[in-house]
Amino acid sequence: MTGGRFDFDPGAVTALLAEASRTLIMPKFGRLADDEIRSKSSPADLVTEVDVTVEAFLRDRLRALAPDAVFVGEEAAAADPAIVAAVEGAGSAWILDPLDGTRNFVKGVREFATILAYVEDGRAVAGWIYACPDDFAATAVRGEGALIDGAPPPAGGPAAEPPxxxxxxxxxxxxxxxxxxxxxxxxxxxxxxxxxxxxxxxxxxxxxxxxxxxxxxxxxxxxxxxxxxxxxxxxxxxxxxxxxxxxxxxxxxxxxxxxxxxxxxxxxxxxxxxxxxxxxxxxxxxxxxxxxxx
Structure with a gap:
């Protein structure tokens, strides 16, 4: 996957997500203390210290890759919802969910990931999903297709009846x-x-x-x-x-x-x-x- 008009290598972003998964997320899986978990908008809407730590880690490193890009993280937006408006304006923005599937992470279910997108002038131009328990990335750059663990996704079978x-x-x-x-x-x-x-x-x-x-x-x-x-x-x-x-x-x-x-x-x-x-x-x-x- 090439960088196109980017000033950074998308592969370097994938490496950052892998580093966050291996050093910050997976070591805490099944090892969270009670005081590291709290609720946001409802008892089912959980956030952990891992969410916060990973967001800060990636924010600083992504800003180093693209200094002019606005950073919109889920936890930052929870504190200041107005920052989401920056995504639809001119210029570039990172959009990050540091730990998607926090509820699964807390309950020991092995489906959680880091999600990241890069937006230019209100349009998504690159995206990453890092599947932490399975240690692989899905990636896409607009106009270049999508890859799962470095290879094109397998062709799915026909639609089920009923869907x-x-x-x-x-x-x-x-x-x-x-x-x-x-x-x-x-x-x-x-x-x-x-x-x-x-x-x-x-x-x-x-x-x-x-x-x-x-x-x-x-x-x-x-x-x-x-x-x-x-x-x-x-x-x-x-x-x-x-x-x-x-x-x-x-x-x-x-x-x-x-x-x-x-x-x-x-x-x-x-x-x-x-x-x-x-x-x-x-x-x-x-x-x-x-x-x-x-």
Missing amino acids: QGMRSISWLAEEWRERLLANLQDGVVTRSGHCSAYAYLKLIRGEVDFKLSSRIHPWDHVAGALMLEEVGGAAAYIDKGAHGEPFMPADSADRPLLATAPGRDWRAIADILLNGPPASDVEMAEKDRDDADG
Whole structure:
């Protein structure tokens, strides 16, 4: 992967993320003291001393690589939400989630990662996901494709029937949540997910058909959405209809964001989520249940 118009080597960024994982994150996995964990916006919204330490470590080193870039870290934004606005302006910005999947990290679940994106003039141009427990990086530079552990992602299989995906919709308004849950139960197969990074890795590999998210922040989605775009996937909002509204790097909102794997029909999945499966599919599912009961 080349640097293009960058003044830094994207490979050097990957090396920094690997260093943070090996020296700051993994040594604390399963070894956190109670006083190193606290809540932010809710009891389920956790932050640890590892989040804070990793953000500070990477902030200083990324600033050395690109001194003119604004730095937007998740923990810095929690203290000052106004800094997110810098992402949509002119110039460049780093967007960092030092430890995505903090809840998994605390509970001993081996799905957590560092997510980083580089934005120029409001547009994502590079992204990294460092999968800490598995010790590899997924990377993308706009126009150059995406790599997983240095190689193009494997071609995923065909879409499942019905579509299979992941969901995290608890932050939506009740009306939207009930509507989507009803259609999720009827038309698709889903499981909940607590790590955006690993969801995007599954999407890029074609292991799931889609991910439906609800609490949207730049540090969770910019890098993954760029990677999907580079391999033929898509990410857009469905609350304005099945035509979709593009996800933008500065977005922070509680809205239903649908990301789909390469080769999947974004509009078809959006239509199922919004309106339920076609009548013929429902009738077939009911017939299958009746046959099983008989």
